[in-house]
Amino acid sequence: MNYYKRSFCMLIVFSILLTGCSGQTKAPYKPSFTPGAVWLDANGEVINAHGGGLLYEKGTYYWFGEKRGKRASEGVNVYSSKDLYQWKMEGLALAQSQDSASDIAVGCIMERPKVIYNARTKKYVMWFHLELSGQGYKAARAGVAISDKVTGPYRFLKSFRPNDNMSRDMTLFVDEDGKAYHIYSSRENYDLRIVQLSDDYTAATTKDKLLFSEHREAPAIFKYNKKYYLITSGCTGWAPNKAGIHVADSLFGEWVSAGNPLQGNGADSTYGGQPTYILPVAGKRSSFIFIADKWNPKDLKDSRYFWLPIEFRDGMPFIDWRNEWTWN
Numbered sequence: 275m276n277y278y279k280r281s282f283c284m285l286i287v288f289s290i291l292l293t294g295c296s297g298q299t300k301a302p303y304k305p306s307f308t309p310g311a312v313w314l315d316a317n318g319e320v321i322n323a324h325g326g327g328l329l330y331e332k333g334t335y336y337w338f339g340e341k342r343g344k345r346a347s348e349g350v351n352v353y354s355s356k357d358l359y360q361w362k363m364e365g366l367a368l369a370q371s372q373d374s375a376s377d378i379a380v381g382c383i384m385e386r387p388k389v390i391y392n393a394r395t396k397k398y399v400m401w402f403h404l405e406l407s408g409q410g411y412k413a414a415r416a417g418v419a420i421s422d423k424v425t426g427p428y429r430f431l432k433s434f435r436p437n438d439n440m441s442r443d444m445t446l447f448v449d450e451d452g453k454a455y456h457i458y459s460s461r462e463n464y465d466l467r468i469v470q471l472s473d474d475y476t477a478a479t480t481k482d483k484l485l486f487s488e489h490r491e492a493p494a495i496f497k498y499n500k501k502y503y504l505i506t507s508g509c510t511g512w513a514p515n516k517a518g519i520h521v522a523d524s525l526f527g528e529w530v531s532a533g534n535p536l537q538g539n540g541a542d543s544t545y546g547g548q549p550t551y552i553l554p555v556a557g558k559r560s561s562f563i564f565i566a567d568k569w570n571p572k573d574l575k576d577s578r579y580f581w582l583p584i585e586f587r588d589g590m591p592f593i594d595w596r597n598e599w600t601w602n
C-alpha cells in the first residue's frame with residue numbers, strides 16, 4: 275500500500291472512531307408520522323416518553339412522558355419540537371428522589387404525566403399517577419410538581435387521593451375559561467371521575483363528580499364545536515382492548531356512550547394500543563391527533579407510539595389506521 279492510500283485509510287478509520295466517541299449521528303429528518311415504528315429523536319436515540327401528554331407554547335411543542343427502563347419507572351422525560359415530526363431531547367423533567375422517605379423515592383411508579391401552564395402564577399404544573407415504592411398499585415395517588423421553566427426541572431410538591439378517591443390513569447384538561455380539571459380512574463378503575471382544580475392548578479377542589487361506572491381507564495379528552503369528547507380503554511392490564519367514546523355538552527353533565535371511534539381492521543383492539551392523549555394542533559382549526567401507546571410489557575422502554583388524525587363524519591369523530599401520513 276503506497277503512502278497516499280495508507281493516509282486515506284487512516285483518515286477514514288480516524289473519522290469512524292471520532293464519530294463513535296462523540297455519540298450517535300443525528301437521525302435523518304423525515305417529515306411524516308409512521309405509527310408503531312421505532313421513533314428516534316434528533317440525536318438518533320429512541321424516544322422514551324410513554325403514557326405522555328403535550329403542551330404547546332410560543333411555536334414549540336413539549337412532549338412529557340414516562341421514562342422507562344426494561345420494567346422500571348425512572349421519572350418523566352421531556353422533548354421539544356417545532357413541527358411534531360422531529361423531537362429534541364430536553365432532559366429529565368422530573369427525577370425520582372434518592373430520599374427513601376420521599377413519595378417519589380427510587381422504585382416508585384410514575385405514570386401518565388401531563389403538564390399545563392398557569393398564567394396567573396406563571397408556573398408549569400405537572401400531574402401524574404403515582405404508586406409508592408414497594409407497594410405495587412396499592413397507593414393509587416395523584417402526584418403534583420411545579421416548575422418556573424417548561425422543560426424543568428420540576429419540583430415535587432405532594433401526592434394524595436383527590437377527595438379520598440383512588441386515582442390511577444389520568445389526564446388534565448384546561449377549558450376556554452382557564453379552569454383546569456383532573457379526569458381520573460378510581461375505585462379499582464371501575465369509576466371514571468372528574469374534579470375541578472384549584473386556581474393555581476396544584477390541588478383538587480371539592481367539585482368532584484362521578485362521570486360513569488363502566489370499568490374504564492386511559493382517559494383522553496378534547497373539545498370541538500362546544501361538545502366534549504372523552505376516549506377511554508377497557509381494563510385488561512397491558513393487553514389491548516376496544517376503545518370507547520363518550521360525549522357531553524358540559525364537563526359535569528351527562529356523558530353518553532357513542533361506541534368505538536376507531537375504524538377498520540384492528541379497531542376492536544385499538545390497533546394494539548391504548549389511548550393516552552388527544553392533541554389540538556396549533557394553528558389548524560378542527561385538527562386533532564389521537565395519541566396512543568403500544569405497550570410492550572416485557573420491555574416497557576421499547577413500547578411504541580402511534581399518532582393518528584381524528585376526522586369527523588356527521589358531526590362525530592372517528593379514527594382510521596394509516597401506515598404513514600402527513601398534514602398535507
